[in-house]
Amino acid sequence: MSGPLPELLRPITLPLSWVYGRVIARRNARFDRGERVERFEVPVISIGNITTGGTGKTPMVMWLAQHLREGGRHPAIAMRGYGGSRDEPGDEEREYRDALPDVPVIAAPERCVAIRAHLNNHPDTDVILLDDGFQHRFVARDLELVLIDAKRNTMRDALLPAGHLREPLDSLARADAVIVTRADDGVDAELAARIERYHGRMPLAWARHRWSHLDIHVPGETARTAPPNWLNGRGVITMLGVGHPEAVQQQIESLGAKILANLPVRDHERYDVPQLSVARGLCDGAKGFIITMKDWVKIRELIDPDEWPCPIIVPRVAMEIFRGRQELETLVMDRIRAAGSGAAGRNR
Known part of the structure; x- marks a missing residue:
């Protein structure tokens, strides 16, 4: 197992990963109690992961945005905008704008403030897609999707900085569904079993980058x-x-x-x-x-x-979803409808 830092530093990085784990546990406990969490009047779908590096979040967000547009919805993508500034958008923001010119992109570190401002100015937006949202828990979500890369050793990895995990594997229990990406060799029964151990359910869908x-x-x-x-x-x-x-x-x-x-x-x-x-x-x-x-x-x-x-x-x-596509589409639409009913009740 190798982490983002050289292996020779492992006597230092491993104890640091234990400290990091305790910090993450305290942070998650506060969010579990609902502290500083803001809920919006439109459904929020979070797409995230538990590791550093790429797992396919951008193509998955694009797939969801296109699917929602085809179904008559008006989604917007909310993201941190890593690498961007007030005057210059980040690379992923530009990528979204190029590929999805009809989908608004909300890029700001303070995502709650930015989403609120967007909804005030664009009342036609009826779904928020929260890019890299698993750790950004200030925004309440109606559906939590977590991606796991089949080509990486995620289920045997360690926490930062000894490994690449941003959260403990137990955090997968918080997700509504796990989607395995880069599954070029098809369904991996061993990986599925390991995911089930921590998530409590088998992966909902399997996908490959095409x-x-x-x-x-x-x-x-x-x-x-x-x-x-x-x-x-x-x-x-x-x-x-x-x-x-x-x-x-x-x-x-x-x-x-x-x-x-x-x-x-x-x-x-x-x-x-x-x-x-x-x-x-x-x-x-x-x-x-x-x-x-x-x-x-x-x-x-x-x-x-x-x-x-x-x-x-x-x-x-x-993103080509070759197993579980129908189940994913059904889950997305069910959560959107349920969130809409809840919002209507809160607004009475």
Whole structure:
């Protein structure tokens, strides 16, 4: 088991994780008593996780938003807006706005204040999707969804800083449903049993990240799309500023591409021109430069694709729920209807 810090620091990080666990327990106890929790007049659906790094929250929120829009609802996405500022939106906020232009995005560290202001100005909003909401318990929620990445060893992990857990595994009992993501190999019975041990129920749904297509920016040409297998046989450079870049690299290689070099960057990387000049140099002779949409929404303002030495490739990711989709859709709509009935009663 390895954590975010070097293994040689484990004699220090393990005791610190015990202290961290006690702090989290006291914090959760206060929220369990309802202290400083605000309830809104519209249903709130929280999508979160219990680990650091990516588990697929962004594509899951997008899937839910699209599903609700198709059902005639008017959702808004509320998020912290990590990496953003008053003058410049963060990468995930930009990603949502690009992919879902008809869905409002509320980005602010003080989410309760921001949601209240949004509802006052946009009374047509009838559902709030709380991005990364499992630990943000100041907002009362009507449905708590927690994602667990099948490719990570979450169910045997330790608390921060010895491991990657943001909360103890026992906290899964607080969730209404667990969804397993990146389950490329199908349903994992052992993982399901471990989740049931802490959550009290088997996972509601199983999903995988599916690349619907590639956005390809070829120097001197109009941007176009291509199927994912366009990568087959190509030597590429990667620069992946996401929480779990290994999963993206595995997907690239599974499509038959060869990663010639990877420029390591942090999740939510703040790119600058000198850094991108290094990336540009690495791309000489390559058949493609692969970045995520989370990277592209920041990089596109700093470079001219027509002057890049090879095609810039941005995979478009969708959440494919291959087991339990109907059950998830039913749970979402049941909770929305129940929350609406409750709000009507409170307003009488």
